[in-house]
Amino acid sequence: MNIVKELAVKNDKKIVLLVMDGLGGLPMEKGGKTELETAKTPVMDALAMESECGLQTPLGIGITPGSAPGHFSLFGYNPFDYSIGRGVVAAMGINFPMKAGDVAARINFATKDSGGNITDRRAGRIPTEKCAELCDMLKSIDIEGVKVSVQPVKDYRAVVVFKGEGLSDKVADTDPQATGVKPLNPRPTAEDGRRMAEITAEFVLQVNKILKNSKPANTILMRGFAELPHIPSMKDQYKLNPAALAVYPDYKGISRLLGMDIIEGLTTLEDQAEALKINWSRHDFFFVHHKYTDSKGEDGNFNAKVSEIEKVDAFLPELLELKPDVLIITGDHSTPAFLKAHSGHPVPFLIHAEGIRPDDVSHFGERSCAKGLWSNIPGEMLIRLALSYAGKLKKYGA
């Protein structure tokens, strides 16, 4: 990546990275087509004709990406260099302003019996409003030298962020992943986690005191202690001035981690199209994220995923009117409805720009793109192609 940083130059060319989350798919039966192969995508197909196509593998062959690593790869950040702990993902997901040195952990509100043994790891799956009430109750927690913030996430899930000097994420989970046993004591996983383990123990003590009479949530389980990783911004790395047009908080969070400007208040593709127009002159890189291809894949709903892809195809003409200098269409990973889950299958992509060598791919699909100019490349390379085709990378060497 440093070589790209060294070569990056600023110009006015505009890059759009359109990500259909979980785009890659599988046939539901022998001889069948994937979701993308099934979808009617006249706009993407026409684009493919004038584009270079291929497959990209976000984390290497056979590795199934989570959402954060899948996106990191697309933005050109090695997902193994920049792993983000669960606590940070949770904090980002609710748009919590974490800073370097802060430590976050995921919380489950849970139920324990009078003997202190866990009877329900999810406190009867309390709703989010109840979760928010409990978080409010925990505002009175007071630990010397540490600022503690507990925020609701969804249902029984919350997140705690500790701010202070000399904190550490070297603390093991307190969640025993079982009922009928006591929560684990916070234990340092390395020498420099000792103080943080003490802080966590004090935190759990005060939580238990405050929730003593609460029902059904009278205790907490903690997981995924994580510090904000130091991540160089896309501005630093690529001299870009990027904007994120995402609906879901997690993707705004990831974008914020990379120093993108977040366009807030978007809930539909129409909003995203409108926001692109409004912000077109202000940025040179636009990350446009569509979530529901992934959601429908996770649901195992093949037809609904097809329909989400078709919605994006119908949204494309508005994007194309802006005449981006470089347009990439791809996904962050595969989420085949057949598997109802993320998978490691490569993801099709097309890159459209001036000064390319269009291949003969005439339909945007997994197996057609496999025969495209690029065959199968690491997902991390896409940003290089984008920068290169936008004239944003100087020559290396005399």
Added chain:
Amino acid sequence: MNIVKELAVKNDKKIVLLVMDGLGGLPMEKGGKTELETAKTPVMDALAMESECGLQTPLGIGITPGSAPGHFSLFGYNPFDYSIGRGVVAAMGINFPMKAGDVAARINFATKDSGGNITDRRAGRIPTEKCAELCDMLKSIDIEGVKVSVQPVKDYRAVVVFKGEGLSDKVADTDPQATGVKPLNPRPTAEDGRRMAEITAEFVLQVNKILKNSKPANTILMRGFAELPHIPSMKDQYKLNPAALAVYPDYKGISRLLGMDIIEGLTTLEDQAEALKINWSRHDFFFVHHKYTDSKGEDGNFNAKVSEIEKVDAFLPELLELKPDVLIITGDHSTPAFLKAHSGHPVPFLIHAEGIRPDDVSHFGERSCAKGLWSNIPGEMLIRLALSYAGKLKKYGA
């Protein structure tokens, strides 16, 4: 590379690497063909039919190679491990016999006013003959323990090479990249550059004294202090006895850096064909370089580049008469006429030998080779293929 060194064995098989500089191209308009796709290349096409084809990317996807790194990659040397500073490139360009430990820097003759401020960073772009006169005047420079040689390059450009014990290239440029200001003092960029910075200061002092009454060039600006990198020779690495048949000094320079024998006095493809015959029995690796594909690309002259490719095609039968055991035809990077510049686009290659798996590529071109047996591989891998197909690499492991 070390694994290749470990496995390399000597035999009598002969390898030819034919490089058309800047070979890769782009269509000039939508739906068009590239230079190579346009060129009538019956010989290369017939070869492609009996060859394994593919694309190679000299410096990784999206990175635009300079000439030196592009060639380093072709010779199997990681261009990022063996980066060559501007001073060395300049010295090589004029065929100056630099040795390990020498330090070279690029010089601009420049004009300063009575206050010492730069008024012209190029001294009115004095011609090369004037530059040579000035370099002659600087022969009287005398620095204790250091041998100084100043040589003209082109127009106002010169190169200085310092020879002596304990020199270093850890010295910052003195060129302020602006007029109206004084040249920068030579400043060490690391602790071990301290003495070299003093030597440079003494050099600049003497230059200014000598040029005091010279017009318009009465001072110098220095850039790109560089030591000759330590580069293992191709003989060391591959047990080859290589010869370079290049017309342009830069490519002879690069070849000399890798320990090749340079066949001097060549100016045309006919000379190169003749020299191949004469030297055929004396070497087992022949680097044949054709410059003008790149030059015409840089000029933006699509048709002239097509014609250069066709000239090389017409030259090929003479080469083939020698029956090389392995023949690779490729380029060191792309120089599309459309861009009038080097670019990062992959470069087509074919490799012809006994004991291969010819694919169905029937025309030597960018998009046809993309569908060849090798799809897209790093440029560095070509030398391995060549050695392997020439039987010059032992089995690894029992």
